[in-house]
Amino acid sequence: MSKYLNLLNNKPKIKIGKNVNEVIFTTISCMCDNEHNLRLKRNENNEFKFFGYGQSLTNWQMKFKPFEIEWKADKNKWNEVIEMINTGTSKIEKAISR
Numbered sequence: 001m002s003k004y005l006n007l008l009n010n011k012p013k014i015k016i017g018k019n020v021n022e023v024i025f026t027t028i029s030c031m032c033d034n035e036h037n038l039r040l041k042r043n044e045n046n047e048f049k050f051f052g053y054g055q056s057l058t059n060w061q062m063k064f065k066p067f068e069i070e071w072k073a074d075k076n077k078w079n080e081v082i083e084m085i086n087t088g089t090s091k092i093e094k095a096i097s098r
Contacts, residue, residue: 003033007091016078020097023073025082027060027090035093036060038085040073048073062088 007028016023022041029036038060039051050057050066057066064084072080085092 003028003093004030004091007093011086012092012094014078014082014092014095016081016095016097018076023078023095023097025085025095026093027085028093029090031089036090040070040081060085060088060090 022039025038025040027036027038028034036055036059037053038057039053040048041051043049048070050070052059062069062085064087069081069084072084082092082095
């Protein structure tokens with residue numbers, strides 16, 4: 001079974017602490033189980049900004065605009081952020097935060 005199908009059928013429990021400054025999500029794509037990272041990091045205005053490590057955020061084909069996900073992160077609504085990211089063609093395998 002592919003990693004993607006395993007994540008689709010068995011969602012991992014991902015917990016993000018409160019008041020973190022940075023979260024990096026490791027995602028697995030439906031296309032050959034390719035692994036990529038997404039990062040939400042606070043900027044100088046104390047707002048989260050989304051980054052794809054050189055990949056366009058549209059590659060994940062999420063059903064939400066990046067700013068919508070950033071706004072949820074600003075409110076520390078991490079379960080909703082995870083659900084929003086998982087609407088695309090990749091699923092979150094794990095996350096690290098600090």
